[in-house]
Amino acid sequence: MEIGNNRKHIFILSGQSNMAGRGGVTKTKQWDQIVPSECNPDPTRIHRLNANLEWEPAHEPLHADIDTNKTCGIGPGMSFANAIKETADQIGLVPCAVGGTAIKEWNRGSDLYENMIKRAKIASSKDGGEIKAVLWYQGESDTMALEDAESYKSKMEDLIRNVREDLDSPLLPVIQVAIVSGGDEKYLEKVREAQKSIDLPEVGCVDAxxxxxxxxxxxxxxxAQVKLGLMLAHTYILNFKSPNSFIPKR
Structure with missing residues (x-):
């Protein structure tokens, strides 16, 4: 499906399960199919790049054909897109998140990383859209061991530098989510501290x-996913969009 020639802003959704979305997934691993109004589709304004690298109207679950080893439900992407859709003619979402992945699995050259870059490049080349930001929610898998938690900051900064270089966008905004859960409580705060102390320009952080x-x-x-999407939208507009843009309520 062609989005058309209108101005469209593209957002990369990446990380692990909380970005892919598990909202509404029951104990029996079924999605309850309840879609909050904030996540309703808007076929003329909000699209997503599917697994076949084609644009289509975006709808929940956004990652159903991307994070295929798990059941996907509501994530933050649709409420984010609905909250910012008045800032552009069209919004293009590029789901890339895969559950259970540690940051070392997103090193340059890995399948996850290269697939994200490929999808981002195709998304921006298909109709001349512009990648406006990367939304990143990952880190739970790095709370399992002290070594992983202590190396998180350097690995995340490397990831940001690599993405910007490979997408030829030196100041591409990156909005990461400071995690709220993980495998080991004693390392959780170390990862959170790392996420909130990234020392690179044009990097925002939303605390979950x-x-x-x-x-x-x-x-x-x-x-929570709906609220997180609104928080991401607020941070994007407040920090990376023109000062006259509408700022959604969080």
Whole structure:
């Protein structure tokens, strides 16, 4: 499906399961198919790049054909897109997140990294769209061991530099989410500190602390995912968009 020749802003959605979306996924690993109004599709304004590298109207679950080894539900992408859609003629979402992945699995040259870059390049070349930001929610898998937690900051900074270089966008905005859950509580705060102290320009951080978790104490609820999408939209518009843009309520 062609998005058309209108101005469209493209956003890369990447990381692990909380970006892919587990909101509404039940204990029996079924998605309840409940879509909050903030996540409703808008076929004329919001599109996503599917696994076949074609644009199509975006709808939940955004990552269903990307994070295929798990059941996907509500993530932050659709509420984000609906909150910012008045800032552009069209919004293009590029899902790339895969559950259970550590940051070392996103090193340049890895399948995950190269697929993300490939999808981003195709998304921007198909109709002349512009990549406006990378939304990154990952880190839970790096709370399992001290070594991984302590090396998170350097690995994340390398990832940002590599993405910007490979997409030929030296100041491409990156908005990361400071995690709220993980495998080992004693390393969770180390990863959070790393995420909030990235020392690169044009990097924002949204703190997920306080957002409700499902019974597994790992994944955000549907309500939390909707709120997170609005928080990401607020941060994007406030920090990386023109000062006259509408700022959505968080």
């Amino acid at each position: 602390a306080g957002l409700p978790l499902k019974e597994d104490n790992l994944h955000l609820t549907t309500e």
